[in-house]
Amino acid sequence: MSDQNTYAGLTQLGQKADLPASPEQAVLERVPNPQADVDYCVRFTAPEFTSLCPMTGQPDFAHLMIDYVPDRWLVESKSLKLFLGSFRNHGAFHEDCTVMIARRLVELLEPRWLRIGGYWYPRGGIPIDVFYQTGAQPEGVWIPDQGVPPYRGRG
Amino acid sequence: MSDQNTYAGLTQLGQKADLPASPEQAVLERVPNPQADVDYCVRFTAPEFTSLCPMTGQPDFAHLMIDYVPDRWLVESKSLKLFLGSFRNHGAFHEDCTVMIARRLVELLEPRWLRIGGYWYPRGGIPIDVFYQTGAQPEGVWIPDQGVPPYRGRG
Amino acid sequence: MSDQNTYAGLTQLGQKADLPASPEQAVLERVPNPQADVDYCVRFTAPEFTSLCPMTGQPDFAHLMIDYVPDRWLVESKSLKLFLGSFRNHGAFHEDCTVMIARRLVELLEPRWLRIGGYWYPRGGIPIDVFYQTGAQPEGVWIPDQGVPPYRGRG
Amino acid sequence: MSDQNTYAGLTQLGQKADLPASPEQAVLERVPNPQADVDYCVRFTAPEFTSLCPMTGQPDFAHLMIDYVPDRWLVESKSLKLFLGSFRNHGAFHEDCTVMIARRLVELLEPRWLRIGGYWYPRGGIPIDVFYQTGAQPEGVWIPDQGVPPYRGRG
Amino acid sequence: MSDQNTYAGLTQLGQKADLPASPEQAVLERVPNPQADVDYCVRFTAPEFTSLCPMTGQPDFAHLMIDYVPDRWLVESKSLKLFLGSFRNHGAFHEDCTVMIARRLVELLEPRWLRIGGYWYPRGGIPIDVFYQTGAQPEGVWIPDQGVPPYRGRG
Amino acid sequence: MSDQNTYAGLTQLGQKADLPASPEQAVLERVPNPQADVDYCVRFTAPEFTSLCPMTGQPDFAHLMIDYVPDRWLVESKSLKLFLGSFRNHGAFHEDCTVMIARRLVELLEPRWLRIGGYWYPRGGIPIDVFYQTGAQPEGVWIPDQGVPPYRGRG
């Protein structure tokens, strides 16, 4: 069912790709869903997300988890990695940035459903988490909890 | 989508702000929700909450978690931190205090939905937890469990 | 909103109170719910419960968790502690004892809803847990899982 | 509410009882439910179950968890322990054995509802779990997750 | 209800079986369901799955969990182990491979319901999970969460 | 090597024994060490210890762990259980009580070495642990860490 020609038009897979300078310059790519006749969920866990605080210029860090139910397209995983890496020198607030990533993926993939969890590292002792999904979970599709343990402080 | 002018009227962000003397004197501030056209959830985890027992004057401690689905406003996180810090010399019972924090936020933010979990440190060997939400969870919005492990005593 | 006069009639709070000799002699006390106009849940975790086996007279131990949605009354926490302590020299079977504690609280508090989890220490290698609630969880009130990990034996 | 006469007819409780030679010879006993006018759930956790593989005669091991909502009867716990111990020299497949235990209990207790989780130790690197219940969970009764962590291999 | 003759036609059980050279050559076998008159769930946990990346030829690894509600047939566990082992030198993408395994089982067993969770080891720092089920969970059957903890990176 | 006559003089094993009224009335018993020609360590874990506070009369709870290297005698485990149970209505400070238990065992067993860890449940938010051993660990004997996790408060 998988077909390598599927990947013929991709520009980044198997290449040495530079980190894009900004989210705008990052090129998210997609490939046909080889199992498009059934509903299933794909989860990406990205524990290495970093952006800049728009107020102070200092780095922010987050653990991101993305779940989606593909329709005709899958996101090509290397382009996703480069897209996430492109926030490295970009300023964005936590709430805005998390939802924005989801929206870029929705625009590209037109998935049946998508959600993102942004688990941000604490600043001032109080971490912020942001949870967004495109709507109610589709019926009959299996989408487990993300199961990230809560922040505990110390001790 | 984020806009730094958004923050022009704020009185505390980026300032060296003294801890307010009481919850009444604390000024909770809000900023426009940059993603107000979608439903999403914002979670604050505050493992450093402390107030005083109204009967004995001794310190009480709690791990607080707040989830809300913003409508037009987000809470400005530094003002939230100062508001929570303002309970430091304030006496309040566990049940009352936890619900009161939620109500101050509801009054300010008029959120689509909000909840608070107050996980209080044990006194006399028996910790109290307080769970409040403004009503049933909104349909189609993703709000994960808070996932705080139960108190276990020793061993 | 909290009012210390509320506590004027209490007989045990702030006193050096002896452990009651039996559950029958224990006086559970109640105070007005300061947030009675909203629905919320209060959880007590009591990892220090002990009673006697009615067949052998040997001590039994349990980790108890009680969740309730108050209506007009809150249980006064010191009287709850003394009530639980009053089982120390009392014989009762696990199933009966756990449900009985719930019923005493229901009688006193007339809560909107209440449940109890009794997680008993193993005897003969096989622990018993007892789970009771007064009925289906009320709609729109937030009541998290109790989240006690299962017994694992050794290793 | 508990009554020691309740236990008058029991043959094993408080006796030195030999391990029955087979499940067929084991005598499961029951006692009246002292809280039969309410719905509650009783959980047994048996981390010490062992039987024999019917193909090879080698020992199999399982961690069993049983939840039930009693109607008129409770299972007497010592007879349950002896019943489970009676599989020690008995050959049965994982799926068959787990469901069979549930059925013996259902026959004896005629409970409002019952389930069993059989978490079998790995053979050939791939453990099998078996989950059976008599039907949908009864409405309004509290039955927590069994919460056994998944098998992880090593590392 | 269990019957050893049931296993008379099996070609692999109790034999020294070579690892099949490919999924196509692997022979999945089935046996009659000894408890076919009730609905229950069988879970296989396979922490030792490995295949090859179709682009680079490098090994990929996954922790797989399969849940199904049998109808007339159970999968014979040794043939399942050999089938999973047959991916050892086979190239397949994560999404495609996970769903494909489910489909082979569905074709053989015609179960009442089946799902698979594929928890793939990270490549480039970002693991992919794939979750597929044949449809909504059947009513009244007990199917616990798979409970695999999320990937956390380091620290 | 084990010999049931060894146990001929014991007064409590296999008997229905009442809980002794005080530590003074409890009879700790010993049996010959069947492996006395080698050095090894025996560990008892007693998560169900309870005594009374000598100042307030309120119950105290502890998780106790005892390690010893026997010489000629082993403690008979049922008598140890009854001895620990005899503190149920006895008042003693944490430091004193923990060390006292060790000393009673040393007096009886004259072991090559012994230690006790008393992990007391928190009072006033600050638990006390007490660690005592009779001297440096004997050379060449294996005595693992007790490994009790530290108290964490909440969250």
Place this chain on the structure above:
Amino acid sequence: MSDQNTYAGLTQLGQKADLPASPEQAVLERVPNPQADVDYCVRFTAPEFTSLCPMTGQPDFAHLMIDYVPDRWLVESKSLKLFLGSFRNHGAFHEDCTVMIARRLVELLEPRWLRIGGYWYPRGGIPIDVFYQTGAQPEGVWIPDQGVPPYRGRG
């Protein structure tokens, strides 16, 4: 061995004691060591420590653990609690404050040995821990690891 007269001179135990306004005003009290003829270790775990940052006036939080081997004196635990509480409105740097607490205890108790672990909540994403002891651990005394898990960030 314990003697209630021991506590006759104490000013705070069993009293309703106000929180001292500063560490200087706090009165640490001591009682005779009832087991002074043996070496043992006493551990206090204080997960509720809070002070103020001397630069910003904002609250700091720490989880403190204190281990000591008493000589002639034990610290009276309620006075320790009040002493730790007295830092509530006091400014001190992490390193200085942690070591200072140890020194106050050393001055009072003249213990055979003492150590303190200060596990501070993160500021700017990077927590600081401070570890101090009066010298090498005494030979032959049992002092377990403190076992506080490291800070992990998120995810």
Place this chain on the structure above:
Amino acid sequence: MSDQNTYAGLTQLGQKADLPASPEQAVLERVPNPQADVDYCVRFTAPEFTSLCPMTGQPDFAHLMIDYVPDRWLVESKSLKLFLGSFRNHGAFHEDCTVMIARRLVELLEPRWLRIGGYWYPRGGIPIDVFYQTGAQPEGVWIPDQGVPPYRGRG
């Protein structure tokens, strides 16, 4: 260095072997150590050990871990499994049984060093662990902690 002829004399490997009726009848087998010119440690973890109580005839269970530094011989792992399985219908006390297993292995293998940890399931609420080694750990050989978490009771 490994040589399949090494295994030519073994009687059980690759055979369908019946469980021996007693430890005395079990045949522990050995194979030449293929890396005998270096010192290293081999660890077996046996979470499925069961024997009978010599006093009551009821089953006992243990989690066993064995570490040894081989000299000329390795234990053949299938014969070890059958040897451990042979205790299934054998009565032995915890202390005696654990040390006896070690001694059988020492007699057969004449290892440079060996130890056993027996982590027994609780009876009467108080589990017993037994730790034995043949002497001090050999210098310069790496032997990690066994790391079994302590028994915790419930909660």
Place this chain on the structure above:
Amino acid sequence: MSDQNTYAGLTQLGQKADLPASPEQAVLERVPNPQADVDYCVRFTAPEFTSLCPMTGQPDFAHLMIDYVPDRWLVESKSLKLFLGSFRNHGAFHEDCTVMIARRLVELLEPRWLRIGGYWYPRGGIPIDVFYQTGAQPEGVWIPDQGVPPYRGRG
């Protein structure tokens, strides 16, 4: 004992400081050790370290932990944070980079002892950890394990 003038010469504390463009441009600052007459250990945990791979230009991530025993100087924590942040756009191999950070600190602080643990996120499925210290741990100073759990892959 602490003295705010101590901080008079610092250039970054309390300032809005830009992230330095490279480790070379970062200015590590020091302050006098307020407790220089005793030996103690300071630990920094930095879960947010990121640099670039010198071969591919892709981001690398690490969880860093630094322990040191100060002599006359403490590192000023904000300058440490900026120094660590300065690797954001800098290429360095794991082994080289980890040791280099330690050496910059040693050069500045001339500590009695220092170590660094670099726990790098996996690339190609195999994470690298780097452990460096300036020499044997000083006698009599308390330096706990760093206690980072090992990488486990999935499942």
Place this chain on the structure above:
Amino acid sequence: MSDQNTYAGLTQLGQKADLPASPEQAVLERVPNPQADVDYCVRFTAPEFTSLCPMTGQPDFAHLMIDYVPDRWLVESKSLKLFLGSFRNHGAFHEDCTVMIARRLVELLEPRWLRIGGYWYPRGGIPIDVFYQTGAQPEGVWIPDQGVPPYRGRG
């Protein structure tokens, strides 16, 4: 200090490299140690190791951890990965295979010290771990525990 020319002679880094057909054909490569003037430890964690059983031809799996103190050479990490991958179709016993990997690395790197932990997945319910090091740990070098949790079976 790092120098890309260092890598000029490498044959595999940055190339699309096929998996070697056997350990004998795998080419382990080395690069100069950029920090050779100090002693430090490098740890590789390889949770994805697989080989074949020499008796049955079935796959075996292990979680491997390698620690070494380099002298003049570091192992090039991609060649290490390919070397480990080359065991995929190779038969070797657990003890032999684990020690053999260590010896290949020792031969190549001539390190100051090296150890390997092989944590093998269970077969027949009893996993084997193999621990080897080249000799006593070098003085003054920091080498943390590997910290792999013990195998627990189920429950």
